[in-house]
Amino acid sequence: MKILVCISHVPDTTSKINFSENNTVFDKTGVQFVINPNDEFGLTRAIWFKEKNNAVVHVINVGLSDTESTLRKALAIGADKAIRINHNPKDGHSVAKYISNYISNNSYDLIIAGRESIDYNGGMVPGMISAFTDINFIDKCIDLNISGDSVEASREIEGGKENISTKLPLIIGGQKGLVEESDLRIPNMRGIMMARKKELEVVEVNEDYQSTNSKSFEKPLPKGEVTLISADEIDKLIDLLHKEAKAI
Amino acid sequence: MDILIFAETDDKGNFKKDAFEIASYAYEISSQTGGSVRAICFNSKNPEKLSDYGVKKIINSENDELKNFDAGIYSDCISDVFKSENCSILVLSSSSNSKYIGGILSVKIDAGYVTNIISIPVKDNNLVVVRNTFTNKAFETVEITKSNSILAVSKNSFGLKENPTKTEISDFNFNISERRNKVSSIEKTSNKVTIADADIVVSGGRGLKGPENWHLIENLAEVLGAATACSKPVSDLGWRPHSEHVGQTGKPVSSNLYIAIGISGAIQHLAGVNSSKVKVVINTDPDAPFFKAADYGIVGDAFDVVPNLIDKLKEFKSVND
Numbered sequence: 397m398k399i400l401v402c403i404s405h406v407p408d409t410t411s412k413i414n415f416s417e418n419n420t421v422f423d424k425t426g427v428q429f430v431i432n433p434n435d436e437f438g439l440t441r442a443i444w445f446k447e448k449n450n451a452v453v454h455v456i457n458v459g460l461s462d463t464e465s466t467l468r469k470a471l472a473i474g475a476d477k478a479i480r481i482n483h484n485p486k487d488g489h490s491v492a493k494y495i496s497n498y499i500s501n502n503s504y505d506l507i508i509a510g511r512e513s514i515d516y517n518g519g520m521v522p523g524m525i526s527a528f529t530d531i532n533f534i535d536k537c538i539d540l541n542i543s544g545d546s547v548e549a550s551r552e553i554e555g556g557k558e559n560i561s562t563k564l565p566l567i568i569g570g571q572k573g574l575v576e577e578s579d580l581r582i583p584n585m586r587g588i589m590m591a592r593k594k595e596l597e598v599v600e601v602n603e604d605y606q607s608t609n610s611k612s613f614e615k616p617l618p619k620g621e622v623t624l625i626s627a628d629e630i631d632k633l634i635d636l637l638h639k640e641a642k643a644i
Numbered sequence: 645m646d647i648l649i650f651a652e653t654d655d656k657g658n659f660k661k662d663a664f665e666i667a668s669y670a671y672e673i674s675s676q677t678g679g680s681v682r683a684i685c686f687n688s689k690n691p692e693k694l695s696d697y698g699v700k701k702i703i704n705s706e707n708d709e710l711k712n713f714d715a716g717i718y719s720d721c722i723s724d725v726f727k728s729e730n731c732s733i734l735v736l737s738s739s740s741n742s743k744y745i746g747g748i749l750s751v752k753i754d755a756g757y758v759t760n761i762i763s764i765p766v767k768d769n770n771l772v773v774v775r776n777t778f779t780n781k782a783f784e785t786v787e788i789t790k791s792n793s794i795l796a797v798s799k800n801s802f803g804l805k806e807n808p809t810k811t812e813i814s815d816f817n818f819n820i821s822e823r824r825n826k827v828s829s830i831e832k833t834s835n836k837v838t839i840a841d842a843d844i845v846v847s848g849g850r851g852l853k854g855p856e857n858w859h860l861i862e863n864l865a866e867v868l869g870a871a872t873a874c875s876k877p878v879s880d881l882g883w884r885p886h887s888e889h890v891g892q893t894g895k896p897v898s899s900n901l902y903i904a905i906g907i908s909g910a911i912q913h914l915a916g917v918n919s920s921k922v923k924v925v926i927n928t929d930p931d932a933p934f935f936k937a938a939d940y941g942i943v944g945d946a947f948d949v950v951p952n953l954i955d956k957l958k959e960f961k962s963v964n965d
Contacts, residue, residue, distance in 0.1 A: 407778075409779075409892060409911055409912050409915060410911055413778045413781040413782050415782070422778075433892065433893050434893070437893075488747075488757070489750065489756070489757065492747070514778075514779050514892060514915075515777070515778055515779075516777055516778075516784075517759070517760055517776070517777055517778070517779060518759055519743050519746075519747075519759055520746060520747040520750065520757055520759060521747065522747065523715075523744065523745070523746060523747020523748045523750075524747040524748070524750060524751055526747075526748060527719075527747065527748045527750075527751035527752060528751055532824045532825060533715060533716075533748070533825075534825060535715070535740075535743065535744040536740060536744070548828075552740070552887070553740060553741075553830070554739070554740055554838040554839075554840040554841060555832050555833060555836070555838035555840075555887075556830060556831050556832035556833050556887070557830075557831050557887075558827055558829075558830050558831075559827070559828045559829045559830070559831070560825045560826065560827055560828065561825070561826045561828050562824060562825040562826065563824075569744075571893070572886070572889075572893045572894065573886060577876075577880060577893075578880075606789065607750075607755070607756040607757070607788070607789060607790045608756045608757070608758055608786050608787065608788050608789060609786065609787040609788075609789050610784055610785075610786055611772070611785045611786065611787055612784075612785045613777070613782050613783065613784050613785075614782065614783045614784075614785070615781070615782050615783075616780075616781075616782070616783065619936075619937065620939075622925075622935050622936070622938045622939060622940065622941045623939065623940050623941070624935075624940075624941050624942070624943065625940060625941070625942050626942070627942050627943065627944030627945075627948065627949050630949070630952050630953050630956045631956055633924070633940060633942065633953070634953075634956055634957060634960050636940060637901070637922070637924070637940070638960070638964070641901070641921075641922040641939065641940075643844070643900050643901035643921065643922040644844070644868065644901065644957075644960075
């Protein structure tokens with residue numbers, strides 16, 4: 397089984413979000429980048445398939461050379477090969493199209509993407525790849541088991557879960573549940589040393605597939621102070637929620 | 645510029661509140677840019693309800709094969725209607741199912757697709773919208789450079805606006821393909837209000853000391869008609885199911901009212917709940933970070949405050965409902 401895991405290179409949650417160049421570009425100064433959490437759950441499940449079923453695991457990212465540190469981390473966790481599409485992506489549509497083109501030239505049985513990235517929160521890449529490549533798709537996948545080309549999976553739905561049978565090839569939008577937080581791996585020294593020797597293929601592209609154009613960013617106004625209410629004035633809280641906030 | 649909305653129904657065939665919100669949103673676009681609003685729905689029991697929100701034409705397909713959601717089949721049907729009605733804008737909600745089909749549809753109808761939208765589009769050659777990004781830490785202004793657009797509206801960002809209109813209701817003859825994913829079973833955790841549909845969410849953290857105290861959260865939620873949720877440590881400890889975990893790696897919450905009890909407010913938690921309109925925090929520690937993110941706060945012990953709050957809310961409800 398050949399697995400491709402799509403990896404987004406995103407600012408760590410605790411990062412300060414700032415913009416430069418007249419609020420048109422995300423300011424990377426001092427920002428620590430990590431594997432997108434939803435992708436990391438998927439990558440960990442892929443490594444599980446490698447260890448149990450001898451799967452081959454590739455990781456792919458669309459980005460400039462600064463994203464290679466994140467791909468190397470994925471290799472150190474256990475992926476066999478990394479692919480970087482050398483392009484500064486401007487929207488989810490172009491990311492999905494570049495990855496789909498790569499898939500069409502290099503067939504995979506299973507493609508894992510996170511349900512969404514924690515930076516731009518588009519949540520569109522896995523669905524677009526499924527449509528471009530015409531392969532089966534499960535979004536918000538929280539459990540994934542494979543035997544031969546048969547797939548038993550679960551998807552999170554509102555108020556519960558849906559159990560699904562389907563066939564490979566398949567793409568999933570993954571999230572927590574594929575593995576638990578405690579299953580995530582921190583690369584060890586051996587993994588980091590081995591990652592340096594693993595293949596990192598750089599793919600050059602010329603076409604542009606943008607369908608949306610980011611014009612500017614703005615930060616929300618600083619939030620007003622919290623209104624503190626004494627624990628013995630519950631009536632006052634109810635009154636504020638009813639009359640001022642109109643929330644009840 | 646005609647606009648199509650996908651109006652979702654629940655298991656019983658009633659429209660979800662999101663359906664009325666995106667209808668209101670689409671009507672506002674049409675009143676600014678011309679064109680009319682059409683809706684597609686599957687097996688709706690009362691499709692005419694959309695006419696209250698400005699929908700001129702409703703395509704309601706009553707077909708058993710469309711009873712259960714299937715991303716492939718639903719997106720085929722919606723794209724067929726979008727094309728045959730000559731629409732150029734498709735408006736979706738931010739529900740799980742709409743997010744599932746959004747990316748697929750954008751390829752099928754060759755549209756620029758923007759999610760988490762919080763503004764009415766401005767037409768300046770192309771459509772320009774504002775969206776939430778960086779997990780609610782920033783707004784982004786985005787221009788759609790294709791002639792077709794899919795606009796996925798962030799829940800509760802627009803609200804409901806009634807615009808009663810004369811409506812035509814029709815059916816549509818779909819060519820339904822075979823399901824590629826077979827649903828073998830559906831497990832619903834309960835019949836309670838779901839986090840995604842709730843206007844009010846009551847959420848508990850480690851401050852509640854153990855799962856045996858969750859009746860406080862459940863009773864408060866019951867009085868308010870709210871959904872229950874929890875912080876990540878609580879689901880990791882197994883006190884509550886993972887499906888209740890809200891935050892960055894759990895479910896996102898954008899309710900009208902979010903009440904956090906015994907939750908300190910780690911940055912990952914706040915990231916997931918920040919788009920809720922009004923936030924109330926109850927915590928013994930006045931230095932808990934959640935007080936900086938909340939609108940109203942009570943420094944106090946949940947075991948004293950919550951039972952008192954439940955009693956007072958019952959009184960309030962008996963007078964106001």
